[in-house]
Amino acid sequence: MTPVGLTHYLVLGAILFVFGLINLATRKNAIGVLLGVELILNAANLNIVAFSRLGIGGIEGNVFAVTVIALAAAETVVALAIVLAIFHHYRTVDVGKVSSMRD
Amino acid sequence: MEATLQEAVHPLTEAVTTREVPYLYLVPFLPLLGAFLNATLGAQLQKRLGKWAVHTIALSVVFASMCIAFYAIYEVATGEERLVLTQTLWQWIGFNWKGLSLQVPFAFAVDRLTCVMLFVVTFVGFLIHVFSTGYMQDEKPYWRFFAWMNLFMFAMLVLVMGDSILLMFMGWEGVGLCSYLLISYYYEEIDKAQAGMKAFVVNRIGDFAFIVGMALLLWAMVGSWQDGRFVQDSGALMPTLQFRALEERIANPDFRNAFLSKEVFGIPVVTLVCILFFFGATGKSAQIPLYVWLPDAMAGPTPVSALIHAATMVTAGVYMVARLNFLYALSQTAMTVVATVGAITALFAATIGFFQTDIKKVLAYSTVSQLGFMFVGVGVGAFSAGIMHLMTHAFFKACLFLGSGSIIYALHHHQDLKDMGGLRRILPLTFWTFLAATVAIAGIPGTSGFFSKDEILWRAFDNENTLVSGVVLWAILAVAAMFTAFYMTRLVLLTFFGEPRADEHLLQHAKEYKRMTIPLIVLGALSIVGGFVGVPEVLGGENRFEHFLEPVFASGQQFLSFASEEHASILHSHTGEILLMAIAVCVAVLGIFFAWKIYRTYRSPEQEAELFGQKLHRIIYNKYFVDEFYLAYVVRPFLWLSKACALFDKYVIDGVVNLSAEATKILSWIDGAIDKVFVDGTVNLMAQGTIALGQRVRKVQTGQIQFYVTVIGVGIICLGVLIYVVAG
Numbered sequence: 068m069t070p071v072g073l074t075h076y077l078v079l080g081a082i083l084f085v086f087g088l089i090n091l092a093t094r095k096n097a098i099g100v101l102l103g104v105e106l107i108l109n110a111a112n113l114n115i116v117a118f119s120r121l122g123i124g125g126i127e128g129n130v131f132a133v134t135v136i137a138l139a140a141a142e143t144v145v146a147l148a149i150v151l152a153i154f155h156h157y158r159t160v161d162v163g164k165v166s167s168m169r170d
Numbered sequence: 171m172e173a174t175l176q177e178a179v180h181p182l183t184e185a186v187t188t189r190e191v192p193y194l195y196l197v198p199f200l201p202l203l204g205a206f207l208n209a210t211l212g213a214q215l216q217k218r219l220g221k222w223a224v225h226t227i228a229l230s231v232v233f234a235s236m237c238i239a240f241y242a243i244y245e246v247a248t249g250e251e252r253l254v255l256t257q258t259l260w261q262w263i264g265f266n267w268k269g270l271s272l273q274v275p276f277a278f279a280v281d282r283l284t285c286v287m288l289f290v291v292t293f294v295g296f297l298i299h300v301f302s303t304g305y306m307q308d309e310k311p312y313w314r315f316f317a318w319m320n321l322f323m324f325a326m327l328v329l330v331m332g333d334s335i336l337l338m339f340m341g342w343e344g345v346g347l348c349s350y351l352l353i354s355y356y357y358e359e360i361d362k363a364q365a366g367m368k369a370f371v372v373n374r375i376g377d378f379a380f381i382v383g384m385a386l387l388l389w390a391m392v393g394s395w396q397d398g399r400f401v402q403d404s405g406a407l408m409p410t411l412q413f414r415a416l417e418e419r420i421a422n423p424d425f426r427n428a429f430l431s432k433e434v435f436g437i438p439v440v441t442l443v444c445i446l447f448f449f450g451a452t453g454k455s456a457q458i459p460l461y462v463w464l465p466d467a468m469a470g471p472t473p474v475s476a477l478i479h480a481a482t483m484v485t486a487g488v489y490m491v492a493r494l495n496f497l498y499a500l501s502q503t504a505m506t507v508v509a510t511v512g513a514i515t516a517l518f519a520a521t522i523g524f525f526q527t528d529i530k531k532v533l534a535y536s537t538v539s540q541l542g543f544m545f546v547g548v549g550v551g552a553f554s555a556g557i558m559h560l561m562t563h564a565f566f567k568a569c570l571f572l573g574s575g576s577i578i579y580a581l582h583h584h585q586d587l588k589d590m591g592g593l594r595r596i597l598p599l600t601f602w603t604f605l606a607a608t609v610a611i612a613g614i615p616g617t618s619g620f621f622s623k624d625e626i627l628w629r630a631f632d633n634e635n636t637l638v639s640g641v642v643l644w645a646i647l648a649v650a651a652m653f654t655a656f657y658m659t660r661l662v663l664l665t666f667f668g669e670p671r672a673d674e675h676l677l678q679h680a681k682e683y684k685r686m687t688i689p690l691i692v693l694g695a696l697s698i699v700g701g702f703v704g705v706p707e708v709l710g711g712e713n714r715f716e717h718f719l720e721p722v723f724a725s726g727q728q729f730l731s732f733a734s735e736e737h738a739s740i741l742h743s744h745t746g747e748i749l750l751m752a753i754a755v756c757v758a759v760l761g762i763f764f765a766w767k768i769y770r771t772y773r774s775p776e777q778e779a780e781l782f783g784q785k786l787h788r789i790i791y792n793k794y795f796v797d798e799f800y801l802a803y804v805v806r807p808f809l810w811l812s813k814a815c816a817l818f819d820k821y822v823i824d825g826v827v828n829l830s831a832e833a834t835k836i837l838s839w840i841d842g843a844i845d846k847v848f849v850d851g852t853v854n855l856m857a858q859g860t861i862a863l864g865q866r867v868r869k870v871q872t873g874q875i876q877f878y879v880t881v882i883g884v885g886i887i888c889l890g891v892l893i894y895v896v897a898g
Contacts (some may be wrong), residue, residue: 088879088883090874091879092874092876092880092883093876100876162875162876163874
């Protein structure tokens with residue numbers, strides 16, 4: 068059993084990122100899309116923390132991670148508010164159908 | 171003799187004193203101001219304020235101009251003998267060419283000769299303006315008449331006051347223009363408009379000769395023609411057109427002798443120049459062969475005939491010859507031409523006056539005839555006699571014309587003699603003034619015409635300056651004088667005596683107007699007493715007029731004395747002069763007597779024809795068919811020529827032009843096609859391609875974020891694979 072190294076974290080981060088990206092690209096539901104964004108952010112967080120712990124060391128990575136979490140929370144709040152407004156307006160949260168600003 | 175002449179001439183010309191005065195320009199420019207005001211504002215003024223506003227402007231400027239002119243005359247008359255008042259306004263022409271320079275200032279000058287002209291032009295001009303306010307009062311374009319009259323005064327004053335031949339020529343052209351404008355005053359009537367055109371065109375023929383003369387004079391001053399080429403004299407002075415400078419130069423014997431030896435086509439230049447100038451004068455002053463316009467010019471309003479075609483403009487030619495006396499005196503041939511043409515015209519025109527039925531036509535031919543007298547005067551070297559006749563003629567002929575104007579106005583523009591007769595009682599003032607002018611023109615002793623005409627007759631007889639014998643000239647003039655007395659008496663008898671032949675209705679309303687009679691009285695009085703300024707010595711006078719003008723003609727007389735140095739005929743004595751005078755008076759009385767015999771009772775043209783013979787009457791009545799001759803041999807061929815030119819223009823010149831235009835059109839069509847197909851094709855193709863591409867590409871931009879994310883993702887994968895493959 069090999070100890071958990073940097074590579075494992077990075078691979079996990081990559082997998083998370085890809086899932087997030089696929090989620091982002093394929094979900095019709097706006098909430099789902101936000102979840103995808105959340106996944107991508109966390110994949111990045113995981114990488115940062117892993118580098119911080121197993122790479123160069125120091126506290127900068129952790130600071131970044133905390134900042135990103137805070138950012139993600141704020142972003143989610145704003146995004147959910149927008150989704151709510153969209154729902155009020157369009158009676159749907161399907162991102163494919165919200166297209167009145169096009170053309 | 172040569173030496174004495176040099177000494178004699180030089181001091182005289184050097185004795186000229188010039189005085190620069192600041193007010194001369196006002197004399198011509200005030201009437202110009204009046205003309206400008208009336209031409210621009212006159213129509214409005216007439217409509218808003220009435221006709222008085224128009225003639226107040228016109229009369230006040232002429233009056234002011236007259237006052238200033240009188241002051242100038244006073245200054246010259248009381249000054250030194252050869253005092254010349256000058257005013258240089260600006261440098262008019264100045265150019266350099268091949269080392270030659272010509273400077274012509276825009277300058278006015280007043281010497282004693284100009285004084286006489288100034289007096290005649292402003293004084294008679296003012297009187298005629300006054301008369302016009304009566305005569306023209308019913309005319310609608312009243313302002314136009316006065317605008318042109320003022321413009322005429324300007325041009326005429328420039329003519330007499332101009333200090334150079336060129337400025338004189340400007341006035342010369344100006345009076346021609348005004349003459350045209352005023353003859354065609356009633357331009358709605360085609361024959362009157364045509365009369366104006368005829369006057370203008372005939373004058374232009376003369377003016378052309380004048381220009382050629384001027385150019386020839388300029389050239390002759392600085393060079394000569396040798397073997398058909400112009401060669402500039404070495405050390406030649408700069409050419410000049412100013413009268414005094416010219417006179418001074420000719421007074422210099424070296425220059426004069428060189429000048430006299432120059433020839434063009436074998437004719438001495440000086441003769442040619444003088445004859446060309448004189449040809450110009452035959453146009454302006456209505457002499458043979460260019461006199462034909464003057465009788466037609468009677469189409470204009472009568473005051474115009476009085477001012478322009480009797481008193482002032484037509485005398486411009488006489489003034490010009492007198493002004494250039496030093497030049498004419500150099501050429502006996504030119505003097506002969508002037509005197510001979512004058513004499514023949516005097517006789518010729520007098521005979522035409524016999525049977526004219528239009529009162530103004532009679533006076534017109536009389537004017538032509540009297541101008542002939544003046545030309546004989548200046549042509550035989552009696553310059554002051556010619557000028558004196560010019561002045562007295564201005565008085566009596568203006569009076570006659572204004573008198574006829576008064577008659578015509580009273581008879582509502584009937585001017586045929588058959589409608590007159592018996593007007594003595596109806597228009598008494600007109601009658602008496604007309605009679606006064608008639609005795610003056612006939613040359614009854616004591617009147618102005620007697621003194622001036624006799625002076626010319628005597629000087630013509632007693633001259634050796636012309637190649638034609640003086641006796642011949644004298645004889646012609648004496649006969650002409652008799653004819654003058656004859657036709658003038660006939661005119662008076664047919665107009666004022668006998669039974670009235672006009673409509674009863676017309677005669678009841680016929681009356682005289684004060685504005686018209688006052689000028690008549692002044693001019694009538696001057697016709698009688700005006701001659702006393704020049705009573706010849708033989709009659710106990712001292713001929714003050716001649717002495718007054720003597721300094722002006724001094725150099726002319728000096729050159730003439732070449733010929734008459736040895737001249738001492740028996741008739742060059744008081745006895746001879748008195749004898750000639752007696753003969754002249756006799757012929758005048760004879761003329762009056764014959765006219766009285768024949769025309770005591772009215773005679774219609776038919777009766778006249780019977781009396782004088784049908785053939786003679788027919789020829790004279792039709793003015794020797796000169797107009798018809800000109801029409802057939804000058805005007806028609808000229809028209810044919812111009813038609814031929816027009817055809818040539820139309821088919822040949824226009825053909826070539828049109829052909830080249832067509833060729834250009836075809837060429838540009840081809841060029842256009844190339845442009846359209848190739849150049850535009852390429853440009854359009856690119857544009858179309860871009861549009862098509864854009865249409866396709868814009869489909870990609872869906873606005874679906876998820877599609878973009880997919881594309882980005884796929885793109886990154888592809889990039890990754892690519893990097894992996896390429897970079898290994």
